Amino acid sequence: xxxxxxxxxxxxxxxxxxxxxxxxxxxxxxxxxxxxxxxxxxxxxxxxxxxxxxxxxxxxxxxxxxxxxxxxxxxxxxxxxxxxxxxxxxxxxxxxxxxxxxxxxxxxxxxxxxxxxxxxxxxxxxxxxxxxxxxxxxxxxxxxxxxxxxxxxxxxxxxxxxxxxxxxxxxxxxxxxxxxxxxxxxxxxxxxxxxxxxxxxxxxxxxxxxxxxxxxxxxxxxxxxxxxxxxxxxxxxxxxxxxxxxxxxxxxxxxxxxxxxxxxxxxxxxxxxxxxxxxxxxxxxxxxxxxxxxxxxxxxxxxxxxxxxxxxxxxxxxxxxxxxxxxxxxxxxxxxxxxxxxxxxxxxxxxxxxxxxxxxxxxxxxxxxxxxxxxxxxxxxxxxxxxxxxxxxxxxxxxxxxxxxxxxxxxxxxxxxxxxxxxxxxxxxxxxxxxxxxxxxxxxxxxxxxxxxxxxxxxxxxxxxxxxxxxxxxxxxxxxxxxxxxxxxxxxxxxxxxxxxxxxxxxxxxxxxxxxxxxxxxxxxx
Numbered sequence: 001x002x003x004x005x006x007x008x009x010x011x012x013x014x015x016x017x018x019x020x021x022x023x024x025x026x027x028x029x030x031x032x033x034x035x036x037x038x039x040x041x042x043x044x045x046x047x048x049x050x051x052x053x054x055x056x057x058x059x060x061x062x063x064x065x066x067x068x069x070x071x072x073x074x075x076x077x078x079x080x081x082x083x084x085x086x087x088x089x090x091x092x093x094x095x096x097x098x099x100x101x102x103x104x105x106x107x108x109x110x111x112x113x114x115x116x117x118x119x120x121x122x123x124x125x126x127x128x129x130x131x132x133x134x135x136x137x138x139x140x141x142x143x144x145x146x147x148x149x150x151x152x153x154x155x156x157x158x159x160x161x162x163x164x165x166x167x168x169x170x171x172x173x174x175x176x177x178x179x180x181x182x183x184x185x186x187x188x189x190x191x192x193x194x195x196x197x198x199x200x201x202x203x204x205x206x207x208x209x210x211x212x213x214x215x216x217x218x219x220x221x222x223x224x225x226x227x228x229x230x231x232x233x234x235x236x237x238x239x240x241x242x243x244x245x246x247x248x249x250x251x252x253x254x255x256x257x258x259x260x261x262x263x264x265x266x267x268x269x270x271x272x273x274x275x276x277x278x279x280x281x282x283x284x285x286x287x288x289x290x291x292x293x294x295x296x297x298x299x300x301x302x303x304x305x306x307x308x309x310x311x312x313x314x315x316x317x318x319x320x321x322x323x324x325x326x327x328x329x330x331x332x333x334x335x336x337x338x339x340x341x342x343x344x345x346x347x348x349x350x351x352x353x354x355x356x357x358x359x360x361x362x363x364x365x366x367x368x369x370x371x372x373x374x375x376x377x378x379x380x381x382x383x384x385x386x387x388x389x390x391x392x393x394x395x396x397x398x399x400x401x402x403x404x405x406x407x408x409x410x411x412x413x414x415x416x417x418x419x420x421x422x423x424x425x426x427x428x429x430x431x432x433x434x435x436x437x438x439x440x441x442x443x444x445x446x447x448x449x450x451x452x453x454x455x456x457x458x459x460x461x462x463x464x465x466x467x468x469x470x471x472x473x474x475x476x477x478x479x480x481x482x483x484x485x486x487x488x489x490x491x492x493x494x495x496x497x498x499x500x501x502x503x504x505x506x507x508x509x510x511x512x513x514x515x516x517x518x519x520x521x522x523x524x525x526x
Contacts, residue, residue, distance in 0.1 A: 005451055006369050006461045012469060013370065019472035020325035023480050028333055030280060031287040035514065037199070037504040038281075039288045040068050040081040042250035043516040045258075046133035047082075047126065049097040050217070052203040053105050063101035064251075065200045070104050074111040078509035082126035087114040090121060097129075127515040134295065134519055137257035141297040144260055147228070148237045154185045156443065158378065158403055158411035160435055161241070162428065165190035167209030169219045173226040175425065180230045180238045182432045186263060186410065188241035189223055191215050196246025196275050197500060201255065211422065215242050215252055220259035239263055241301070244289050245271050247281070247501045253289035257296035263342065264293060267303035268330045269323065272484060273492040274306055278499035279481055287334050291520040294335035301410070302327045305346030305379035307490040313348040313383075317363050318467035319489050320345055322475070324367065325468070328374070335520070338373035342410055346379035347399040355456065357398055362460035364406040365451070370465075378403045380414025392416035393434065400438040405449050411435065 041064045049067065052060040071077065071084045085100065088109050094100045103109050114122050154160075162184040164175040169189075176187045192209030205222060206214040213219060220242065227238045239262035244253040249266070256264050268286050271277040293300055304320040304327075311319065324343045331341050345367045349356045367376055381395045396414035403411045415423045415431045423431075451457040475483045487493040 004369065005449075006365060006458050007453055008366075008369055008462065008465065012465060016321075016325055016370075016465065016469050016472060017329075019469065019476055020322070020329045023472060023475045024326055024329040024333070027283050027480050028287070028330070031284045033508055034280065034284045035077060035080065035506050035508055035512070036250075036281055036284050036501075037068055037072070037077065037506075038248055038250045038285050039514070039517075040071075040077055041065065041248075042254045042288065042292070043080070043082060043130060043514055044068065044085065044097065045251055045254045046516050047097060047129035048133060049101065050203075051098055051101075053101070055105075060203055062200050062203060063098060067097070067101050067104055070109070071111045075113050077506045078512065079113045080508075080512050080514045082130075082515055083113055083119060083122045083513050084111040086122040086125040086129070087112070087118055090118075090125065123513055123515070126513070127519070130515040131519060133254075133258070134516075137292070137296050140257065140260040141295075144237075144262065144297060147231065151231050151235060151237045154236050156439070158408045159185040159239070159375075160432070161186040161188060161377070161410050161412045162432070163188045163190050163412070165209070165212040167192065167211070167213055168207040169205050169213055169222050170207065172213050173223060175428075176223065177226060177230045178425075179428065179432070180227065180234055182429060183436055184238070184413070184432065185236070186239040186241055187223070187227060188263075188265075188412075189213055189215075189219070191243045196243070196271065196277075199247045199501065199504065201248050201251050215255075217255045217259060220255055220261060224260050241265070244293070244300075245303075246275060247271075247277060247285075247504070249282075249285040250288045250292070253292040253296075253298075256298060257292055261298060263299045263301055264289075265303065266290060266293060266300040267344070268327050269484065269489060270303035270306060272494050272499065273490045274303075276494065276499045278502035278505065279484055279494060279496050281499070281501040281505050284505065286330065288517065288520075290331055290334035290336055291517070294337070294340065295520055295523075297340070299340050299342045299375055300331065300336065301342040301377045302344045304344040305348070305377075308346050308348035309383045310490045310492065313346070313350070314353070314359060316490075317464045318471055320363070321366065321370070321464055321468040322471050323489060324371065325472070326480070328371065335523075338371070339375060341371065341374040342377045343367065343371055343374050344377045344379060347381050347395075347402060347414075348379075348383050350384055351381075351395055351398075357402070358456050359460060360398075360402050361406060361451075362457040363464065364402055364408065365457065366461040366464055368407050369461075375409035377410040377412065378408035379412050380418060382418050385416070385418045385420055387417075387420045389416040392418065393430070396431065396434055397438060400435050401442060401445075404438060404442055405446050407446055
């Protein structure tokens, strides 16, 4: 698509990015200075720990939770979990991390932070174990590249993104395969309601999720295998998406890398705003998770669309732009390339508002021109879906048309029963038919789309960008954490010392050791 239809002032765009970097820097430094229980668990998952304590009175407890919690109880996490764990492994002459976890549950291990030669030996062992895990991630990235070369990418953009989520992974497989055959390019397995607030990752295949299916390593493996089979059948590589968000964001990112997922929902502020997770916990966890995504070649999807479900989509349009710029900055700092930044935005303006479609075009085109190399994720209407399925189907058609006209990269399929009931298979089939019609009838209409230089669309886009710059200036002055506390994004007020998971944040001590962070930041695997 031709760039520059809006005639944006390069100096204004550059100023916006400079301000976003200044706003992000204190938060990045805060993230560098802290670790969390989830980061430490993710490190041990890379080192190879799996399984759960099925004998625990409260139900299955992942071994990784058992080990990290015990280390914290015995000697704290200020120095990281790697040194105490790999020192104990050698001290007790145990065969592996699972055996160590079993001994931990039996009360046979006392953890401590080693020093001298013991520290050096533990550090070498931890680094070697984590490096083995990263080599699996690296092999999966190469495997994806080879399969894309063999089977091919979808022949056109946008990629068609469809959600399946029955609660039962086996039924999800059936729906996902049929969706791919009907034209879906990306399958998103939406997560079971409330999983983002669990401070552990369930084990094994699951069949009892609520309005979604639990994100587990085994469920990832099952769905990836199924999509590989259907990719071979339809002659294009079908991508798999899940959610690296919530209290286990770093762990789920690691599991995604180990099982070759292709996209992950991963937003710097979504968990803070919409799940009331502690802001510091979220920023620490998202930095590590994005380092893993960068290494794995995973495309992230950010969550700016959610702001427009709680705030007015016209009045708050500039907050979406600000969040996109911040997500870009945080993503780059963690190592993500532009092609991995699936920045989000949405078609959520009240359709009864005069010129609503022109406003949508202005906002979508602004995002496209600000981030020309990013695979933008365009979200369908939900807030104003009323249950009138005919009106809803028409709105989704307008949404699809806006996506085509403005060169969006990833088009989440809208359904006429969206946000009203859980869509039936027939609803998904009709939704895909809507997309196919618009792409077939108007897929190249962007060639003829030229907004007037002084017209409504151009003026609106420039206004939103100007408002975004003004807001970024205030955020630089007051601080991003204060802006979040003030309800700047999505009208949600989240103080820095509040929210769930705050007790899982730990300030790093001098001598903190985490071989996963070191290897990820250096881009090494040994």
